[in-house]
Amino acid sequence: MAHIYIYSPSGAVRDKAAFRRGVQRLKGLGHEIEIDPSALATWQRFAGDDATRLAAIGRAAASGADVALITRGGYGLSRLLPALPYRALARAVRHGTRFVGFSDFTALQLALLAKGGGVTWAGPALLEGFGTAEASGPDEIMLACFGDMVSQTGEGTGWRLPAADVAALEASAGRRRSPHLVHAATLWGGNLALVQSLLGTPWWPGVEGGVLFLEDVGEHPYRVERMLAQLLHAGVLARQKAVVLGQFTDYQLTPHDRGYTLAKVVAWLRSQLKVPVLTGLPFGHVPTRVLLPVGAKVDVLIEERDALLLWGHQH
Incomplete structure (x- = not known):
């Protein structure tokens, strides 16, 4: 082996x-x-x-x-x-x-x-x-x-999209009817806090036209939104072909939130972007986690409620 x-x-x-x-x-x-x-x-x-x-x-x-x-x-x-x-x-x-x-x-x-x-x-x-x-x-x-x-036989991964994602895609004029959402875009990202921390440093990858995937752990929805907002206001998110959100886990809502959930953060993000925002990627601080080739060229396909992230063979 x-x-x-x-x-x-x-x-x-x-x-x-x-x-x-x-x-x-x-x-x-x-x-x-x-x-x-x-x-x-x-x-x-x-x-x-x-x-x-x-x-x-x-x-x-x-x-x-x-x-x-x-x-x-x-x-x-x-x-x-x-x-x-x-x-x-x-x-x-x-x-x-x-x-x-x-x-x-x-x-x-x-x-x-x-x-x-x-x-x-x-x-x-x-x-x-x-x-x-x-x-x-x-x-x-x-x-x-x-x-x-x-x-070196893996060619991609797939997951089931939430209904809200499908509705947002159908409402987007950019999707039209093609299942091919993204073609040959650089996959990059990882932990949201670490991605945000590199912005403005010499180690920022500066990927444009890419597929940005994000996850985090122990971050309340308002802190997730604040980090996303910095990437948004810096123009990073609008310059991607898609933003894919993985798992955001181990946080505690409080009575003060009054319905302010992670789903509300995602809805707000979609209202600010023309770029497709997909959720549910099985990646993050969770047991069920796929492996993703950071820096590889990928395609994103949507077939009904199934999202496919494809990269072919990476050697």
Whole structure:
């Protein structure tokens, strides 16, 4: 199967049992696992100080592995952006290493995209993806998508659109009757807070005419709206061909909200844009998560209530 290099570029691994479970499950799938020497390092809230984590990223890039998989997200990559080994990362991508992660990993993915470093994969981390304590084990859809990525046979993903999405598309003059919503657009995005944090920095990828996908965790709808509003007012959203919203989880509405829900945020966003806004993408801080090739060219098709995100083979 695959040679998988496991490293920690962001937060410290506190759950050692989940780490061990994840490693054993990947071995059980037939993969060869190589663990970075500082994968379990700790310094403050980080997996080692900045120099330690930069060295780990460098070793992942030099590993020659088929897959370089982060242990977890958290926080830590933003402060490393000026010093990341972009050339080594880009060279590793060209030579076939698939860098996989999500959440805080968005910062590295988009910075590398800004530097022309090639396609990386938004997908699981070791702990929450493979080290889950659930008796049923890792999510079957996530495992299937990971297997497709490893074998380089995955060509896309699909999901069922909410009725509100279909109504909005039908009301849009731009859709007409063609099921082909978007053709050959760059897929980019990730965690909304991390995407927003890069705006105006040297590591902003500046993608225009792309498909922007977004997710987040622990962010109340008003904070989600505020982050979307910054991207909107900066002109980022209007310059895309589509905005695709994944899962926004682990927040608590209060009596003060009085009906102000995430659905209201989406409705407001649609009122501000001519660009199609799709929801329900199975991606985020949830067990059922597809893998997405950040930086790849994709098509978006709508067939009745089914949305299809297609990218063909990514090598």
